[in-house]
Amino acid sequence: EQDFLKLINYYEKEFLFEKAIEVADYALNQYGFSADFHIKKAQLFLATRNSEKAMSILDQAEMFAPAELDIHILRAKIFSSLGQYTQALTLIDLIKEKANESELSEIYLCEAQVFECLKEYDKMFESLRQSLHFDPDNEEALERVWVCTELTKKYLESITFHKDVIDRNPYAYLAWYNLGHAYSCEGEYELAIDAYEYSFIINEEFELGYRECADLCFQTCKYEKALSFYLDALELFGPDSDLLANIGECYMEMQQYERAKDYFNKASKLDPYNDEVYYYLGLCHSKEDRWLSAINAYFKAIEIEDRREEYFSNLANAFSKVGEFAKAHYYYLKATEIGPEQCDIWKDHITFLIQLGELDKALEVVEEAEFHAVGTELIFCRAACYFAMEKRSDAMETLRSALIEDLDMANMIFDILPSLKDDIQVHHLISYYLSEVL
DSSP: OHHHHHHHHHHHHTTOHHHHHHHHHHHHHHOTTOHHHHHHHHHHHHHTTOHHHHHHHHHHHHHHOTTOHHHHHHHHHHHHHTTOHHHHHHHHHHHHHHOOHHHHHHHHHHHHHHHHHTTOHHHHHHHHHHHHHHOTTOHHHHHHHHHHHHHHTOHHHHHHHHHHHHHHOTTOHHHHHHHHHHHHHTTOHHHHHHHHHHHHHHOTTOHHHHHHHHHHHHHTTOHHHHHHHHHHHHHHHOOOHHHHHHHHHHHHHTTOHHHHHHHHHHHHHHOTTOHHHHHHHHHHHHHTTOHHHHHHHHHHHHHHOOOOHHHHHHHHHHHHHTTOHHHHHHHHHHHHHHOTTOHHHHHHHHHHHHHHTOHHHHHHHHHHHHHHOOOHHHHHHHHHHHHHTTOHHHHHHHHHHHHHHOGGGTTHHHHHOGGGGGOHHHHHHHHHHHHHHO
């Protein structure tokens, strides 16, 4: 019997359900009174969305093992698949009354699945919490509660009960992973990194733990730590394009551009259609002032994905660096067309026009930007235009408005119009507002 079950399980894992059902039929020819094979066959029909057939087979299984818990749980799942949620929940309540503590975890997990179908996510969360109360090692419940926490945003509650799960079983790696996810969503990044790290220390084969931990380290600018975890994942699980790109990004942020390009090139060989890899290559070339190579890389990225405004913006900047101003202007226009709500793209375009001395055009772009986007950056851009046009009164008044709006951006005026670094009145105005804050 065990050989048949192993073969059925193999086909099921490979999603070869017809083959699995054939083996189940063959097994039933030899072990016709086996409830296990009837249950397995019913599960397979449920997996292929043949709920009525699954229910019929389950009735046969119940004749041979009327007290078997798996039969009642599977029946509740079939009711749910048929949209008969009241019957499913009624049956679950009945079997709860007769179940012992070791069985309640699976029953509450089944209840959670019904509530998920009903989109009653708060009730789903509570059922999963109960499931883990009775069995902190229930991996399926731990997997589902991560999704449920995202749906309900119950991050604080998730932190509390996952701590309880861990207190009862410190080696529950999925509980540590879920705890890390909840901490991350609450902005507790150091605690999140520690929790993620425990998840893969406990289970060295838990690839998702390495990835999430490394991603969070990268997002919080801990590039060396992120790189260490990405390299561990590479050694343990082998290369893929995204992982190699992640490693390249770490090296790029650490200003090790040759190493970064090496990994980006490796990533492009594994997936020639990964547009981000070519974009990152372009950024590396730009950092090295290799503008023609950067242009080539940006074009490759755009050939694959032509709706990313940052690709066009960086391409425009590269063309401006090689004196191709008409092309730079064209690609800035493309960038703002794709991402009209992105203030930083407008700022780059306006800065470019001011540097060219196209002041009237720059002011026109400011007005167009204000129609599409909202941001203090645009107020600074307007002020810079007025300064460049020697409309000093308007410039100072506009700069004052920008500083009132967001004083932290004060240095942006110098990025847009570097000549203002020598303007004493501008420095006095900024110092005045800084002193008001202090």
